[in-house]
Amino acid sequence: MKLYGFTPSPNTWKVRALAAHLGVALDYEYVDLLKGASHTPAFLAVNPTGxxxxxxxxxxxxxxxxxxxxYLASQKPNTLWPDNARTRADIMRWQSWQLAHWGKESCEPLIFNRLVKKLANMGPPDEAAVAKGLECFNRDAAVLDAHLAKQPYLVGNDVTVADFVVAAPLFHAQGADLPLAPYKNVQAWFGRVSALPCWQQTAPQFAAAA
Ligand SMILES: N[C@@H](CCC(=O)N[C@@H](CS)C(=O)NCC(=O)O)C(=O)O
Incomplete structure (x- = not known):
């Protein structure tokens, strides 16, 4: 299997970390988004959304x-994606929440405006987008914190695909100044998830993105 990715992005990092954790081998090709490499005819033939x-x-x-x-987690039996309809629906719930809310509305606007723009020389943060992002972040982090007060991982007592997905943007918490301080359960959970060796094994090097 071959993965095409932009190494510094949490969207790519979480996929590589999951594969490393599961021991699923991936050929990897770096797609340099800063040079428009996801909009070449060759790449669009793989993903027409670029x-x-x-x-x-x-x-x-x-x-x-x-x-x-x-798909990667379905390659062999494992505890990250258990073969149980309710557990999978529960994982899918958190993946859906991440896509629509935690990622799109909360973390991504803050990471883009406070970190990516700085690294890519894209000008100052859009303060209105930052203010909205902070409002959404606090709304969503409060829900996450209350949930994690009841259990060590998002879906029951063991780490699953859901934890990989929701934790990924928090690796940029420091660089994007994400306001995690009030959310002690989120911090403790992120400590457990981020301690998995697979994250370090696949960590982006910001100086040399590939
Ligand atoms: N919903 C997509 C988001 C993918 C996405 O937005 N990728 C960004 C990098 S983080 C990208 O490739 N952007 C290039 C572009 O939009 O031209 C996913 O979860 O895979």
Whole structure:
């Protein structure tokens, strides 16, 4: 299987970390978004939306990180994606929440405006987007914190695909100044998830993005 990714992005990092944790081998190709490499005819033939990550497995082409993670986790039996309808629906619930809210409305606007713009020389943060992002972040982090007061991981007592997905943007908490201080349960949970060796094994190097 071959993964096309933009190494510094949490969307790519979480897929690579999951594969490393599961011991699923991936050929990896760096797609330099800063040079428009996701909009070349060759890449658009893999993912017509022009985004990373994307996966090929023979003639099967798959894009959207959540779908890719479920596909990778389905390669062999494991505890990250248990073969149980309710557990999978529960994991899917958190993946959906991440896509629509935690990622899109809360973390991504803050990471983009406070970190990516700085690294890519894209000008000052859009303060209105930052203010809205902070409002959404606090709304969503409060829900996450209350949930994690009841259990060590998002879906029961063991780490699952859901934890990989929801934790990924928090690796940029410091760089994007995400206001995590009031959310002690989120901090403790992130400590447990981020301690998995797979994250370090696949960590982006900001100085040399590939
Ligand atoms: N919903 C997609 C989001 C993918 C995405 O937005 N990828 C960004 C990098 S983080 C990208 O490739 N952007 C390039 C572009 O939009 O031109 C997923 O979860 O895979």
């Amino acid at each position: 985004r990373t990550p994307a996966l090929t497995d023979g003639d099967f082409k798959l894009w959207e990180a959540n779908a890719i993670m479920q």
